[in-house]
Amino acid sequence: MKNKNIAIIGAGNIGISLARGLVASGEIMPGAISLIKRKVETISHLKELGFVVTDNLADAVIPANVLVLAVLPQQLKNVLLELRGLIKPGKHLVISVVSGVSVADIAELLENGVEVVRAMPNTAIAIRESMTCIASPSASRESIKFVEGVFNTVGETIEINEELMTSATALCACGIAFFLRAIRAASQGGIELGFHSDEALRMAAQTAKGAASLLASGAHPEREIDKVTSPKGCTIAGLNEMEFNGFSSALIRGIKVSAHKAGDLYNKGG
Numbered sequence: 001m002k003n004k005n006i007a008i009i010g011a012g013n014i015g016i017s018l019a020r021g022l023v024a025s026g027e028i029m030p031g032a033i034s035l036i037k038r039k040v041e042t043i044s045h046l047k048e049l050g051f052v053v054t055d056n057l058a059d060a061v062i063p064a065n066v067l068v069l070a071v072l073p074q075q076l077k078n079v080l081l082e083l084r085g086l087i088k089p090g091k092h093l094v095i096s097v098v099s100g101v102s103v104a105d106i107a108e109l110l111e112n113g114v115e116v117v118r119a120m121p122n123t124a125i126a127i128r129e130s131m132t133c134i135a136s137p138s139a140s141r142e143s144i145k146f147v148e149g150v151f152n153t154v155g156e157t158i159e160i161n162e163e164l165m166t167s168a169t170a171l172c173a174c175g176i177a178f179f180l181r182a183i184r185a186a187s188q189g190g191i192e193l194g195f196h197s198d199e200a201l202r203m204a205a206q207t208a209k210g211a212a213s214l215l216a217s218g219a220h221p222e223r224e225i226d227k228v229t230s231p232k233g234c235t236i237a238g239l240n241e242m243e244f245n246g247f248s249s250a251l252i253r254g255i256k257v258s259a260h261k262a263g264d265l266y267n268k269g270g
């Protein structure tokens with residue numbers, strides 16, 4: 001990535017998180033990353049960190065070789081129409097993190113045979129802990145490997161079939177909010193039991209991190225749950241009460257609804 005110049009088109013939540021994560025990885029200098037948005041005054045502070053900040057697409061795209069599309073699905077068509085005359089196949093590689101918009105949709109609007117790879121990161125990319133799903137039915141292996149390399153510097157990657165991209169959006173990108181809400185809810189239980197809110201949040205977050213780390217070390221969730229649920233004990237009592245109230249089913253149904261919505265955002269405008 002050392003010799004690359006990256007233009008991030010759509011410097012919002014995920015665009016800025018990506019830029020910060022890439023710089024934190026040490027693989028690229030902030031001066032090689034352009035951040036593009038229309039209301040550029042809202043990110044003028046990022047200039048002080050060394051990023052190039054601009055509202056002029058052409059100024060950023062012409063020197064770049066990697067273009068990251070990070071606008072909302074309903075904003076994408078206008079951006080692609082503007083990009084059409086600026087992009088050069090062979091020079092530019094397009095990475096789209098936009099939910100629900102296929103490689104074919106993007107390629108059709110760009111009209112010039114440029115390679116497009118989709119990536120679905122999450123906001124933990126800012127601290128280099130993203131789970132990023134990558135897909136492209138048409139890009140070369142070399143380009144897909146390059147995109148994996150980019151996102152491996154800011155977390156973990158997995159290559160998936162493109163038709164599973166909206167499912168990946170729900171599980172991993174929206175999933176950050178689902179897990180955060182679960183941790184927040186656990187901390188609120190802790191507050192009711194007598195802890196101050198900051199203590200309860202810290203305790204719940206570290207417990208969640210420990211649970212995730214057990215899985216990362218190769219454990220299976222149910223086997224780990226079995227270790228905590230002693231006969232007639234307090235864990236099984238709490239867990240069963242949660243399940244009677246639909247804990248697993250609420251997560252499963254929420255993820256399915258999110259995936260459905262993610263697939264509709266581009267074509268139906270949300």
Ligand SMILES: NC(=O)c1ccc[n+]([C@@H]2O[C@H](COP(=O)([O-])OP(=O)(O)OC[C@H]3O[C@@H](n4cnc5c(N)ncnc54)[C@H](OP(=O)(O)O)[C@@H]3O)[C@@H](O)[C@H]2O)c1
Binds near residue numbers: 012015120121
């Ligand atoms: N947030 C997440 O966790 C996450 C995770 C994975 C993927 N995504 C996907 O990433 C995309 C962006 O999400 P987000 O949460 O980062 O949204 P966001 O915060 O609203 O960012 C979108 C940015 O695009 C800019 N923009 C809009 N039209 C533009 C144009 N014509 N030219 C240049 N910039 C333009 C907007 O700024 P101006 O209005 O100032 O132009 C805004 O800063 C979405 O497609 C989403 O599905 C998000």
